[in-house]
Amino acid sequence: MEVTRKNYKDSLNTVYSAIEEADFLAIDGEFSGISDGPNVSALTNGLDTPEERYTKLKKHSMDFLLFQFGLCTFKYDQAKSKYITKPFNFYIFPKPFNRTSPDIKFICQSSSIDFLASQGFDFNKVFCHGIPYLNQDEEAQLREQTEERRNQHANGGGTPSYISPSSSKSPANVPEEHKDFINRVIEKVEALFSNSEKTLDLEPCTGFQRKLIYQTLNWKFPKGLHVETVETEKKERYIQVIKVDEEERKRREQQKLEREQEELNDAVGFSRVIHAISKSGKLVVGHNMLLDVMHTIHQFYCSLPEKSPPFTINFFFYSFLCVKWVIYLFYLLTCRLLDTKLMASTQPFKELITNTSLAELEKQLKDTPFKSPQVETAAGFPSYDTAQEQLHEAGYDAYITGLCFISMANYLGSFLTPPKAYISARSKLIEPFFNKLFLMRIIDIPYLNITGPDLQPKRDHVLYVTFPKEWKTSDLYQLFSAFGNIQVSWVDDTSAFVSLSQTDQVQIAMNTSRYAESYRIQTYAEYVQGKQLEKEKLGQTVKSWGEDGWVKSHYASSTTSSGFGKRSISPVQGEQGSGEPLIADGWSHYSYPDSTGSKKMKTDGVCKRMRTFPAAA
């Protein structure tokens, strides 16, 4: 079901009840861009820590707009032995709801926009009919404003807070240049009382003048009037004064109150759907969902934090929670997230699935040993046909993400004795996959763990190499050609991580590089230590520059992940040594996602210097 501003209010109950009855929910988002900073290969370095990746995404991806949100609810029908689905495709746009509401600015990335355009994305639906939304701060602020205006306008109410103490006793603090204007208003209202008219429309005026009018009329005519601000077709605002008895006054006040409440709910808009999802406590399934989750929190809850959490938690949890406590918060609300890309990259699926992109995964999960899930679209919902791919429409992507989850969950049932064909979203079999969000293109850490410490693989076969900016990947291959296979992960134009195949080669490389002039090699441990020192130094400089917003925003991200320096101590996973981390749960021999991305060649431009190490013994 397509939901825009036009049918949003009418659809809301349908959405609520679909969430309420569901066994699990699948979600997907479409954004106006991916990265406003480095290119994707720098954004996703193969040796990022989970914290670093989170910080980079937070810094470089949150200013884009999530402008299409797909939600597909799945409810298992025992009688039919199939899932009944209700897919929704929401168009989202932060239309300012009045003159004082936040005027959101968002970034568009040409390549992303062009990609969506090529997929037939309807931008007019987003910009002309997108559903508005407010995050929690904005909502609170709006409620406060409404409350304040209500106090201010209430006939015969207490002293409104906006009026200065002196003015509540008399309207004498009308500025000189407005006195004539206000006196004319008083005359007109007095005339209203003595004539047969019921209603008086004053001329359009400024907000300040309207405030003066409310203040004066409240003081001068505490009874018998209902005063209200009305907008002309040309959006000019004027005050309407109506002669009323006490009963009518109350009725009109009540109507006004209800209208305001409805306007407020309209402004909160799409965020209400997100609140309903999080309150439902249902399993939420997504494919490669880290960015979706971060955007959802950022746009509909609150800004993602740059600092450590404001609550006290035990030290063990501290290092991994500090930068992702809001995701943790989201987890607390939703209870369970499941990433189908991570699931497909993990045993027992890893061996069977060659390509974990959503479209390919969906296809592969139709064939043996998997089974196409039995699903049926609920009556009244347009049904998707997976043969006619509608990829990158968020509603469709959410739908096939749900299908993938069902196929994989059911496959786990084949290992039981006796085998079970249907595994529910509440089964213990899928618990090992909960709350682990797939990390793109990290060589040795497959996921960001929301409810436990992150994996900390040993990186003692990794070198950090700095070199002139003319160097390309081929120069690095050349330099290390004596060491056999290496893996290069670019950090920036003049540095990269080089993973050697054997740890004992590290010392040889370090020894040889002592005499090098144009490049420099550090071990991973030295690199981490250096970064920590740099951070401390920067922290001091920032302090001496004071509390300027821009200084903070530039550096805060690098001063946050205070657990980072402790990484090399690696108390938990480091012990296991193999570099391939193990965790203590059923299907947990997690494998490394393929790292094609980080191998990407930097091939253009001039490449003149070639250096080689002497062959290793």
Next chain:
Amino acid sequence: MEVTRKNYKDSLNTVYSAIEEADFLAIDGEFSGISDGPNVSALTNGLDTPEERYTKLKKHSMDFLLFQFGLCTFKYDQAKSKYITKPFNFYIFPKPFNRTSPDIKFICQSSSIDFLASQGFDFNKVFCHGIPYLNQDEEAQLREQTEERRNQHANGGGTPSYISPSSSKSPANVPEEHKDFINRVIEKVEALFSNSEKTLDLEPCTGFQRKLIYQTLNWKFPKGLHVETVETEKKERYIQVIKVDEEERKRREQQKLEREQEELNDAVGFSRVIHAISKSGKLVVGHNMLLDVMHTIHQFYCSLPEKSPPFTINFFFYSFLCVKWVIYLFYLLTCRLLDTKLMASTQPFKELITNTSLAELEKQLKDTPFKSPQVETAAGFPSYDTAQEQLHEAGYDAYITGLCFISMANYLGSFLTPPKAYISARSKLIEPFFNKLFLMRIIDIPYLNITGPDLQPKRDHVLYVTFPKEWKTSDLYQLFSAFGNIQVSWVDDTSAFVSLSQTDQVQIAMNTSRYAESYRIQTYAEYVQGKQLEKEKLGQTVKSWGEDGWVKSHYASSTTSSGFGKRSISPVQGEQGSGEPLIADGWSHYSYPDSTGSKKMKTDGVCKRMRTFPAAA
């Protein structure tokens, strides 16, 4: 005529000849937003200097996208005694033209997008079919890349610059892990020579591998082959090897060259129209056109400068040119700009025109003493009907801007003896309006002067007041209530300019404020001096921080306008004293545009402190 990526190439000659034959051109742009920083009232302070305004717009408006460009050409037909118009409405979008092309990010402002949506703007046309463009740097870079690739691919050419010296002698520097791959390619090509096939399609591979293939084949088979990169439908790139004799090889190379040249022109895209406009030297008319001109330069020429110009100019011109030399450059190219909003706000029009917004101006210029211009749309162009307003479509806005110019220009002819009904775009009568761009909401400087020093009105009746952030406009009215009429121009949350009606009140205010605790008053001269000192201090700090890009970009704007401090000396206009500047040309008694904007009330929120000056003597 609507022009998108689909019909752009076919329309280009029509556009060129319309520009070439025109008497004058009218332009208009639609943007994805206005300000990414302060709200509009802070962006347009009523007492900005032209330099400050330019710097603010540059800093806060250039990251939006100009995504619709209107051009309307006007050619006078003597026989018909009317103008023949050719209106064009271009949709613009920076679609990346290949994988290495710039991936432009631009900001959208919700209120602007929402406004355009309400006017029926078609965003799908922009994002799906917008014409791409390159600025001059990007174009140069692309030409260089193409040249480089050409050298690299040229069979039997000299040593391509990308190949390291050693490799030109032998293909031995193929990295170890690619050797098998390259050897297989050689085998296949050798087989091609001995079989009856003409063409060999290699498997898709990476850019680096393609480079190795070109390099190896150039070296191993200097003759008899044409080698080319081809793209599959799935956008995978592979190399096609074709057996050819020398004649065919040359023909194919020539074809490839032409194709590349055409691709290059396609990438330069819409910028070619702007180049044609600027080369034409025609009068370019716009309405409130400062932002249009800045965006046009920024998007299709080069980044607007933050620093003083790289060329030496005489000192007199230095102070006003330093921050706007690129606009000056544009002026040099186009020769003449004319802003109809400035024209309408100036004598003799000022007295006759009550509202200078484009839509209202167009209506007023149809009535006496003005005359509706005689125009006719050229054959083959869809004609606009001013009765059915299509405001905020750039093509339509450009069209009615041109109409406004014609009406006003012809009106000037009524002052001649004998009166003339038609005044051409080349008439001396309109020269006083050349190259003066309207400045929104500045109290005492109506325009930015491109070809002369800016106006420097005396501001000795102006006070700079700082106060707690709770203060509102009404507090300031209260504070100065003894002085009669004042004008408040907000600078930020805690400061504002207050213009008194009489200069001799300044000393009274200064004396009284000595004992104030919560607020502080400075004269305008003191304020300017303080800012200059602050700038010098900041300049030193920036220096000590070195040449980091982000430091530069944050501060450069405040260190540029070096003429600013000299402002209060006011050698040229200051002499005339009245505060209402005069310039030496025919219609030059320029008046102040209305300053409603800067008077805007800051009325919301709590307002508790009220202070009053003792009444002035």
